[in-house]
Every structure is written in structure tokens, then in C-alpha cells.
Amino acid sequence: MYPFIHIGIFNIKSFGLMIWLAALVAALIMDRSFRRARVSGDAVQMVFIAIVAGMVGAKLWHVLDTPLEYHQLGWAALWDTAGFAWFGGLTGGIAALLYQGWKAKIGLLRTLDLAAPAAAVGYGIGRVGCFLSGDGCYGLPTNLPWGMSFPNGIEPTLLRVHPTPLYELIAGLMIGAWLWWRGGKQRGTGTIVGEYLLLSGIARFLVEFVRRNPRILWGLSNAQLASLGSITAGIVLIVWAATRPAASRAETAAAEPEPKAL
Secondary structure, eight states, X not given: OOSEEEETTEEEEHHHHHHHHHHHHHHHHHHHHHHHHTOOXXXXXXXXXXXXXXXXXXXXXXXXXXXXXXXXXXXXXXXXXXXXXXXXXXXHHHHHHHHHHHHTTSOXXXXXXXXXXXXXXXXXXXXXXXXXXXXXXXXXXXXXXXXXXXXXXXXXXXXXXXOHHHHHHHHHHHHHHHHHHHHTSOBOTTHHHHHXXXXXXXXXXHHGGGBOOOEEETTEEHXXXXXXXXXXXXXXXXXXXXXXXXXXXXXXXXXXXXXXXX
């Protein structure tokens, strides 16, 4: 594994590099979402603010979820590159997007619909950073042909384990592609983000069965319990959106002001 990428005299953390690559790709996708829906707004700025809020939320959730680590490391636990909780990142990112969508007068659910494909793809790319750094997010030991060891990772292991970050990369790209395709269809506001919450929740719930996270309730990990909440919220949104009138691209375009003649 490659926790650091050496370029001349510079040692670049692979985790940080992939996070910024994820942010860049997500910003490009969301900008395209805005253009397709003919929505005015700074999509790139919204993505980067959501990424920062998501990382803060992920770290805070991890610290709250593992108080022993905080007692051992003190404030250093907040700056450690390892330990980011998926649900905390999801909550922080959604909160930032909701605030920005409200401030820009785009609409809360509409903003989340536009951001959903970018969030799915960006999350998948970000997991590559965990894979390259070997930060302990890998899975349980396995004899499957694609099992991998992480001898040079931040948290090394010589056992062949499930490369769960790669599973989440594949899931993120597939979910993102599906949501992008769905975003071009007529649908009630809230449908796309509902499908994002449902599909990403299912993906995380399933991958947890081969991860090494401890089980805390009913044989499920903390992430799986959070995933059940995501799945439930997604189903509720999809059902609710189905009762709302579908907003077509033509109707969206008609609602936009006519460009002024030069």
C-alpha cells in the first residue's frame, strides 16, 4: 500500500490526495447536474463546503463512537487521518447542502436531488484513499482470490482480507451512474435523494458483514444500524415523492427567467 506518494522532496498523503480528487469529480458532476436542470448557483462551492462539513461530521461521529480512542490520543484524535464514520459524514454533508440550497433559494430537497449522483461517486473515490493508505478500513480475513494484505498500511496486516474500500468504490460508481440516469427523467422532488439514501444504505449495510467493525446490537455494527436509518428515510422519501407532481426538464426551463437580449 502507499500511505504516502513521493514526488521529489514532497511526501503527499494518498488519503488526502484522493479526498481532493473525490471533491473535484463531485464538483464537476454537480455542476453538470445544475446545468442540465438549468439551475443557477455555484455548484463547485457547494460541493467543497459539503465535503468539509462531511469530513468534520465523520470525524466527530467517530470520536463520539469510540471515546476510548479520544481518551488515549486526546485532541490528536480529531486530526488523525484514520477514523471517519460514514453516517457522520453523511449527516454533515447533507446539513451543509440543505443550508446552501435554502440560502440560494433552490429548494432543500431539490438541492439534495441534484447533489445525489455527485455524492455517490465522490464517496466511492474517497474510499480509494482508505485503500491506498491501509488505514484499517479493510475487512475480515478471506481465502477469496481477490483477498489482499496491507503490510505497509497505517494499520498493517499480513492476513489476506476483504478489500472493502474497493467494494464501496464499485458500489459508489454504480449508484452514481444509476442516479445520474434517473435524474434526467421526470420525477417528484425528493425521489433521487431518496434513492441515494436507500441504495447507499443497502450497500453499506451489506459491506459491513465482511468488515471488522464490532457488533453492538442484534449482531449488527454501529454503521449497519445507521444504514437502517438511511434505508428507512430513503423509502419514506421515495413514497412521499411519488405523491408529488413530477417536475420535467421543460417545466424547469420554463420557470427560469428569459435571457435578456443584448
